[in-house]
Amino acid sequence: MKIDASKPLEYSTEENSNKIFGFWVFLGAEIPLFATLFTVYFVMVNRFANGPSGKELFEIGPVLIETFLLLTSSFTIGLAIHAMRHGYKKAMMFFMGITLLMGLGFIGIEIDEFFTYVHEGATLQTSGFLSSLFVLLGTHGAHVSFGFLWGAGIMIQLWRQGITPATANKAFIFSLFWHFLDVVWIFIFSFVYLKGLM
Amino acid sequence: MDLDKFKVHGEPLIYGAMVSIALATIGILVGLTYFKKWGYLWREWLTTVDHKKIGVMYILAALLMLFRGGVDAMMMRLQTAAPEMKFLDAQHYNEVFTTHGLIMILFMAMPFIIGLMNVIIPLQIGARDVAFPRLNAVSFWLFFMGAMLLNISFVIGGSPDAGWSAYFPLASLEFSPTVGNNYYSLALQISGIGTLITGVNFIVTILKMRAPGMTLMKMPMFTWSVLITNVIIVFAFPVLTVALALMMFDRLFGSQFFTMANGGMDMLWANLFWVWGHPEVYIVILPAFGIYSEIIATFSKKNLYGYTSMVFSMVIISLLSFLVWAHHFYTMGQGVMVNSFFSITTMAIAVPTGVKIFNWLFTLRKGRITFTTPMLYTLAFIPIFTIGGVTGVMLAMASADYQYHNTMFLVAHFHYVLIPGAVFAVIAGFHYWFPKVFGFRLNERLGKHAFWWIIISFNVTFFPLFFLGLMGMTRRMYTYSEESGFGPLNMLSFAGAVGLAIGFVILVYNIYWSTRYMPRDTTSDPWDGRTLEWATPSPIPAYNFAIVPNVKTRDAFWAAKQDNVPLFEDKITKIHLPNNTGKPFILGVIFFFLGFFLVFSMWIPAIVAGVGVIIMLAAMSFDRDHGFYVPAEEVIATEKKLRGETV
Numbered sequence: 001m002k003i004d005a006s007k008p009l010e011y012s013t014e015e016n017s018n019k020i021f022g023f024w025v026f027l028g029a030e031i032p033l034f035a036t037l038f039t040v041y042f043v044m045v046n047r048f049a050n051g052p053s054g055k056e057l058f059e060i061g062p063v064l065i066e067t068f069l070l071l072t073s074s075f076t077i078g079l080a081i082h083a084m085r086h087g088y089k090k091a092m093m094f095f096m097g098i099t100l101l102m103g104l105g106f107i108g109i110e111i112d113e114f115f116t117y118v119h120e121g122a123t124l125q126t127s128g129f130l131s132s133l134f135v136l137l138g139t140h141g142a143h144v145s146f147g148f149l150w151g152a153g154i155m156i157q158l159w160r161q162g163i164t165p166a167t168a169n170k171a172f173i174f175s176l177f178w179h180f181l182d183v184v185w186i187f188i189f190s191f192v193y194l195k196g197l198m
Numbered sequence: 199m200d201l202d203k204f205k206v207h208g209e210p211l212i213y214g215a216m217v218s219i220a221l222a223t224i225g226i227l228v229g230l231t232y233f234k235k236w237g238y239l240w241r242e243w244l245t246t247v248d249h250k251k252i253g254v255m256y257i258l259a260a261l262l263m264l265f266r267g268g269v270d271a272m273m274m275r276l277q278t279a280a281p282e283m284k285f286l287d288a289q290h291y292n293e294v295f296t297t298h299g300l301i302m303i304l305f306m307a308m309p310f311i312i313g314l315m316n317v318i319i320p321l322q323i324g325a326r327d328v329a330f331p332r333l334n335a336v337s338f339w340l341f342f343m344g345a346m347l348l349n350i351s352f353v354i355g356g357s358p359d360a361g362w363s364a365y366f367p368l369a370s371l372e373f374s375p376t377v378g379n380n381y382y383s384l385a386l387q388i389s390g391i392g393t394l395i396t397g398v399n400f401i402v403t404i405l406k407m408r409a410p411g412m413t414l415m416k417m418p419m420f421t422w423s424v425l426i427t428n429v430i431i432v433f434a435f436p437v438l439t440v441a442l443a444l445m446m447f448d449r450l451f452g453s454q455f456f457t458m459a460n461g462g463m464d465m466l467w468a469n470l471f472w473v474w475g476h477p478e479v480y481i482v483i484l485p486a487f488g489i490y491s492e493i494i495a496t497f498s499k500k501n502l503y504g505y506t507s508m509v510f511s512m513v514i515i516s517l518l519s520f521l522v523w524a525h526h527f528y529t530m531g532q533g534v535m536v537n538s539f540f541s542i543t544t545m546a547i548a549v550p551t552g553v554k555i556f557n558w559l560f561t562l563r564k565g566r567i568t569f570t571t572p573m574l575y576t577l578a579f580i581p582i583f584t585i586g587g588v589t590g591v592m593l594a595m596a597s598a599d600y601q602y603h604n605t606m607f608l609v610a611h612f613h614y615v616l617i618p619g620a621v622f623a624v625i626a627g628f629h630y631w632f633p634k635v636f637g638f639r640l641n642e643r644l645g646k647h648a649f650w651w652i653i654i655s656f657n658v659t660f661f662p663l664f665f666l667g668l669m670g671m672t673r674r675m676y677t678y679s680e681e682s683g684f685g686p687l688n689m690l691s692f693a694g695a696v697g698l699a700i701g702f703v704i705l706v707y708n709i710y711w712s713t714r715y716m717p718r719d720t721t722s723d724p725w726d727g728r729t730l731e732w733a734t735p736s737p738i739p740a741y742n743f744a745i746v747p748n749v750k751t752r753d754a755f756w757a758a759k760q761d762n763v764p765l766f767e768d769k770i771t772k773i774h775l776p777n778n779t780g781k782p783f784i785l786g787v788i789f790f791f792l793g794f795f796l797v798f799s800m801w802i803p804a805i806v807a808g809v810g811v812i813i814m815l816a817a818m819s820f821d822r823d824h825g826f827y828v829p830a831e832e833v834i835a836t837e838k839k840l841r842g843e844t845v
C-alpha cells in the first residue's frame with residue numbers, strides 16, 4: 001500500500017481517499033432518503049384521524065435535551081478527529097467515547113419519548129400523522145443506534161491497532177456520518193417539533 | 199405456528215412448478231457432489247471479488263430470470279389467445295402479470311445491465327478493479343437473494359398479485375391478504391439495497407479510477423451512460439427504499455400510510471412508486487444507449503458522431519426523468535395544471551432522445567458497416583424504439599391518455615420501448631463482449647437466426663396490441679368474450695410470442711454450441727475494437743491490465759492501432775489484488791432468511807437473523823485482510839501465455 005505522507009492519515013492511500021469519496025456519495029443517497037421521509041411527514045402532518053396532534057403530544061423539555069446531546073456530540077467527534085490528526089490516541093478515544101455516550105443518552109430519551117406517546121394512546125397505528133412521525137423519528141433514531149454500534153466497533157479497533165491509515169480512515173468516515181445525523185436532527189427539531197408546537 | 203400460511207392452494211400448474219423446482223434443486227446438489235465441484239464453486243465463484251466473475255454471475259442470473267419472466271409471459275399470452283380460455287383463473291393471472299413485470303424489469307433487465315457494466319466498465323476505463331471489490335460482491339449477493347426470495351413466493355405462500363406497481367389500496371392487507379405483497383416489499387428492498395451499493399461503487403470507480411489521461415470527455419460512451427445511470431440510482435433508489443419500508447409497515451405493523459381510513463392516503467404510494475419508477479425505466483435504457491453507441495462506432499469504423507451532444511442529451515434525459523412521474527396517473531384525479539406540467543416535461547424527453555437517434559444515424563452515414571449480430575440488433579433497435587417513442591408521445595398528452603389509459607395500447611408502447619431499449623441492447627452487448635470474457639465468439643449464423651426470429655416475432659407479438667388497445671381491450675384482463683372481437687389479434691399475438699420463445703431458445707443453444715465448437719480466438723480483438731477493453735488479452739487476466747494504459751485521445755485503443763500512439767509505456771511491476779471472501783455470500787444468505795421470516799411475521803427468528811446481519815457487518819469491519827501481490831515475473835508469464843506466445 002502506497003502511503004502519501006503529505007496528506008492526513010485518513011486520506012493517505014488511494015483506497016482511503018476512495019472510501020471517503022464513496023461515503024460522500026452514500027450520504028448523497030441519504031439525502032433523498034430523508035427528504036422522502038420528510039415529504040411523507042409533511043403530507044401526513046394534518047391527518048390526525050381520531051388521534052392526537054403534534055401540539056398535544058410534543059414536549060419541549062426532552063427534545064431540548066436530545067438536541068443538546070446530539071449537537072454537543074457532533075462537537076466532541078470533531079475534537080476526536082482533531083486529536084487523531086495529532087496522533088493522540090488516548091484523547092481521541094476519550095472524545096469518541098463521550099460522543100457515543102451522548103448518542104446513547106439521545107437514544108434513551110427518544111425511547112422514553114416513544115413510550116410516553118404510546119402510553120398516551122398515540123401509536124403507529126393511530127393515524128397517518130403518527131405513522132409518519134414514528135417512522136421519520138425512528139429512522140433517524142435507528143441511524144443513531146447503528147452509529148453507536150459502528151462507533152464502538154471502531155473504538156475497539158483503535159484500541160487494538162492504534163491510529164493507523166485504516167483506523168483513521170474509519171474514524172473519519174464515522175465522523176462524517178455523525179455530523180450528517182446532526183444535520184438531519186436540526187431539520188427534525190425545527191420542522192417537526194418547533195413547527196408542531198407552534 | 200400456522201403451517202397453512204405456507205401452502206399455495208391447489209392448482210396443477212403450481213404443483214408442477216413445485217415438483218420441477220424440487221427436482222432441479224436436487225439435480226444441482228447431486229451433480230455438484232458427484233463431480234466434486236463444491237470446492238470449485240465456493241473458491242472460484244461464491245467467494246469471488248473479481249468484477250468480471252461477479253458480472254458473469256449477474257448475467258447468468260439475469261438469463262435465468264429472463265426464462266422465468268418469459269414463461270410468465272407465455273402463460274399470459276396463452277390465456278388470452280382466444281376468448282373464454284380456462285387455462286389460468288383470475289387470481290393466478292394477477293399473480294403472473296405481477297411477477298412478470300417485476301421480474302423482467304428488476305431481476306432481468308437491470309441485473310443484466312449491471313452484469314455487463316461489472317464486466318466492462320473497469321476495462322473500458324483502464325482500471326485494475328472496481329473501487330470496492332468486496333462491496334461489489336455484497337451487492338451481487340443481495341440482488342441474488344432478493345430475486346430468490348421473490349421466486350419462492352410462487353410455491354411458498356403465494357406471489358404478489360397487485361401489479362408490479364402494487365397500487366394501494368389494492369396492495370393493502372385488506373385487499374391482498376396473502377403474503378404475496380410482503381414478499382414484494384422485502385424482496386425488492388433487499389435487492390434494492392444491493393443496487394444502491396452498486397451505484398455508489400461505480401460512481402467512485404468511474405470518477406476516481408480512470409487510467410491516466412482519460413479525462414471525462416475522453417471516456418467511452420458506455421462508461422458515460424453507466425456513470426449517469428448510477429447517479430440516477432443513487433438518487434432514485436432511496437425513494438423506493440422508503441416506499442417499500444412504508445408498505446411493509448402498513449402490511450406488517452398496521453400503520454396508516456396508504457390506508458383509506460385513519461388519515462392514510464393511497465395516492466402517496468402512487469407518487470412515491472413512480473418517483474422511483476420512472477427514473478428506473480431510464481436506469482435500464484440509458485446504458486442501452488451506451489452499448490449501442492459503442493457497437494455503432496465499432497461496426498461503422500467511424501468515430502461516434504456528436505460525442506458531446508450524446509453526453510449532454512443523456513444528462514438532460516436523466517434530469518427530466520425525475521420530473522415526469524405523474525404521467526402514470528393522469529386519470530386519477532389530479533388537476534389540469536398538474537397534468538399539463540407532467541405532459542410537457544414528458545414530451546420534452548423526446549427532444550434529447552431524438553438528438554441521440556440522429557447522432558446514431560449520422561455515425562452510420564458513409565460508414566464501412568459490417569452486419570454482425572450485435573450490429574443487426576442495433577440497427578433493428580433504431581426504428582422499433584422510434585415507434586415506441588412516438589406512441590410514448592401520444593400517451594404523454596394527458597387528454598388523449600384518458601382514451602388509452604390502462605389499455606393494451608400502453609402495454610404495446612412500453613414493450614416497444616423496453617424490449618428494443620433494454621433487451622435487444624443487452625443481447626447485442628452480450629454478443630459483442632462475449633469473446634472478451636470467454637476468448638471465443640458466438641456463432642454468427644446461429645446468432646442471425648435467433649435475431650430474425652426475435653425481431654419478426656417481436657413485432658408480431660406486440661404490434662397487434664396497439665390495435666387491441668384502440669379497440670378498447672383493457673390491460674390486466676384475464677379473459678374476454680367472443681363478441682368483443684379481440685380474439686383474432688390476440689391469437690396473432692400469441693403466435694408471435696411463440697416465435698419469440700423460439701428465438702430465445704436458439705440464442706441459448708448458440709451459447710452451448712459455441713462453447714463446444716467455436717475456435718478459440720487468440721487476437722483478443724475480434725471486432726477491431728476502439729476502446730480499452732480490447733487492449734487486454736482474452737480471457738481477461740485477474741489483474742485486467744499488466745501495465746496501466748496511458749490515454750491520450752478518445753477511443754484510445756483505436757488510436758493506438760491506427761496512429762501508433764503508444765498505450766502501454768510503463769514497465770510491468772507487481773500488482774496488488776484483493777483476496778476472496780465468503781462474508782458477502784453469508785451476509786446475503788442471512789438477508790434471505792431475514793426477509794423470509796419477516797414475510798411470515800415470524801418475529802423471533804427475524805430478530806435472530808437481524809442480529810446475524812449486524813454480526814456479519816462487524817465481522818467485515820474487523821477483517822484485516824490486505825490482499826496480496828502478484829509478482830512481476832508471474833504477470834509477465836501470464837501475459838505471454840494469454841497472448842499465445844510460448845513462455
Ligand code: HEM
Nearest residue numbers: 271274295296299302303307361362363616673674675695
Ligand atoms: C418476451 C416477451 C414478452 C411478452 C410476450 C410479454 C407479454 C406481456 C403481457 C401479455 C403483459 C400484460 C398483460 C396484461 O396486462 O394483462 C405484460 C406486462 C408487462 N410486461 Fe411484458 N412481455 C414480454 C417481455 C417483457 C420485458 C422484456 C419486459 C421488461 C423489460 C416486460 C415488462 C412488462 C411489464 C412492466 C408489464 C406490466 C405488468 C403489470 O401490469 O403489472 N415484458 N407483458
Ligand SMILES: [Cu+2]
Nearest residue numbers: 476522523526
Ligand atoms: Cu414514466
